[in-house]
Amino acid sequence: xxxxxxxxxxxxxxxxxxxxxxxxxxxxxxxxxxxxxxxxxxxxxxxxxxxxxxxxxxxxxxxxxxxxxxxxxxxxxxxxxxxxxxxxxxxxxxxxxxxxxxxxxxxxxxxxxxxxxxxxx
Amino acid sequence: xxxxxxxxxxxxxxxxxxxxxxxxxxxxxxxxxxxxxxxxxxxxxxxxxxxxxxxxxxxxxxxxxxxxxxxxxxxxxxxxxxxxxxxxxxxxxxxxxxxxxxxxxxxxxxxxxxxxxxxxxxxxxxxxxxxxxxxxxxxxxxxxxxxxxxxxxxxxxxxxxxxxxxxxxxxxxxxxxxxxxxxxxxxxxxxxxxxxxxxxxxxx
Numbered sequence: 001x002x003x004x005x006x007x008x009x010x011x012x013x014x015x016x017x018x019x020x021x022x023x024x025x026x027x028x029x030x031x032x033x034x035x036x037x038x039x040x041x042x043x044x045x046x047x048x049x050x051x052x053x054x055x056x057x058x059x060x061x062x063x064x065x066x067x068x069x070x071x072x073x074x075x076x077x078x079x080x081x082x083x084x085x086x087x088x089x090x091x092x093x094x095x096x097x098x099x100x101x102x103x104x105x106x107x108x109x110x111x112x113x114x115x116x117x118x119x120x121x
Numbered sequence: 122x123x124x125x126x127x128x129x130x131x132x133x134x135x136x137x138x139x140x141x142x143x144x145x146x147x148x149x150x151x152x153x154x155x156x157x158x159x160x161x162x163x164x165x166x167x168x169x170x171x172x173x174x175x176x177x178x179x180x181x182x183x184x185x186x187x188x189x190x191x192x193x194x195x196x197x198x199x200x201x202x203x204x205x206x207x208x209x210x211x212x213x214x215x216x217x218x219x220x221x222x223x224x225x226x227x228x229x230x231x232x233x234x235x236x237x238x239x240x241x242x243x244x245x246x247x248x249x250x251x252x253x254x255x256x257x258x259x260x261x262x263x264x265x266x267x268x269x270x271x272x273x274x275x276x277x278x279x280x281x282x283x284x285x286x287x288x289x290x291x292x293x294x295x296x297x298x299x300x301x302x303x304x305x306x307x308x309x310x311x312x313x314x315x316x317x318x319x320x321x322x323x324x325x
Contacts (some may be wrong), residue, residue, distance in 0.1 A: 010162065011137040012130070016325040056140060056160045083144030088157040104141050105250070 003028040003120075004047060008039040008065065009054035009081070014104065018052055018081060021108040023121050036060025040068050048076045050120065053098075055082040055089070066096040079114060081106045127167060131318045138321070139163050139287060142246030149242040153235075154218050159292040166286045170278035170305060173286070177206065177301070178271045185209050186270040187228075189236040190277065192258035193244050198313045199253055201281065201306035203244065204274070205236045209266055211298040218296055225265070233260045240302070251317045282308035 005028045009015050015032050022028075031046065033039040037059045042048065051069075055062035062080060069078065080093045083104040090101045100114045115121045127135065140163055147158040168176070177186075187207045194200045207215070212228060215221075221231040237260050248255045264273035278284065285304040292299075306314065 011133055011140065013134045013137045013322070013325065020325050056144075056162055058162050083141040084160045085144055085148045086151045086157060088151070104144065 003049040005030050006033060006039060006042055006046075006048045006051045006076075007031075008033040008036070008051060008057070008062075010034050010057045011054075014054065014081075017105055018111075021106055021111050023108070023112045023115065026115070026121050036062065036065040039065050043069065043074055043076065044072075051076055051078045053078050053080050053082075054104075055080060055084045055093070063093065063096065066093060066098060070097050077118070077120075127315065127318070130322060131315060132165075132167070134318045134322055135285075135314075136163065136165050138247055138250045138318075139165055141250060142243045143287075145246040146239050146243040149238055150235075153238055154293065156218075156293050161292070164288040168284050168286055170281050170284045171275075173278045173284050173303065174271045174275040176286070177274060181208055183208070184269050184271070185266050187212060187232055187265055188263035188270055188273055188277075189232050190261045190263050191236065191240045191244075193255040194257075195248060195251075195253045195255045197253065197317075199251070199255075199306075199310050199317070201304060201310055202277070203240045204263065204277065204303045204305065205232075205240065206270070206274075206301040206303070207232060208299070211300060212266075214296050214298040218293075218298075229262055229265065233262065236260055239300075243302070251314075251321070253317070278305060281305040283311045 007015050007018050007030060019030060031042060033042055035057045053062045053065055062082065066078060069076065078098045079100050079102060080098045081102045081104055085103045093101060099118055102110055102114060143163050144160065147160050151158045189205045190202055192202045215235060216228065216231060219231055221227045241257060244255050263277055264270045283306055287302045287304060
């Protein structure tokens, strides 16, 4: 069964950019959320294998989502894709269990590199 | 004037470009101040420049605020001016953070320094995403603590047609300060900007 991937970002442009930058041979069905609360609702009701997570979002930010994923021991991988590139912030999301940090705007090459590294493609 | 407005798609696109550029500016600020900056979703709004002074007069009841201006010039007629607005109580916080003396001349120097860091990093980030490049005029102090900032803002804003109002809150771990950034652009630059946004949108 193909993986279900959640793309969570408050910007439509960023969601579309990411969708389009995923490797062509990546076999997955994609769902989207436009803030952290929407993302958590999806994560609690659907089996999601991989999340592309923005950090700066209304309602609930990406750090809040990571904390909830950790607290509820949800079984999904998270790749943070964010414009908040401060080293402290990168460290913080990695400490909260993110698989990788990709700076925005995410290039197709960088996404392929990270996904290959973790055996997702 | 309505022809200068953006579609929802263009607004979303610009907001995301601003978000990325702000991320870069915050990273610079965090390194400059050696702290972590808490980023918030930038609230952006396109308004006619004549509405700006009233907006800020309502937002800040006190008369004193410092305004620092930086002009920018890009390719394809994209040009404008950024204005950073600092309220006085925030000026004190920044001075403490950076270890500046509490006198007028060093206050001016400090605000010019921090505005340069923030606006040039922000604008370079924006230009890069638009496949443009900007050059900059030297920063100018439009208004300092003894002047009525709303009148100064009105004088400057009247030279431009449209303003991109970006409310930025740089929230630090130990101290907090807020400042506002305004991007003022002339009408023909807005038309250019719209075309550039359409080009970005067409790529996705």
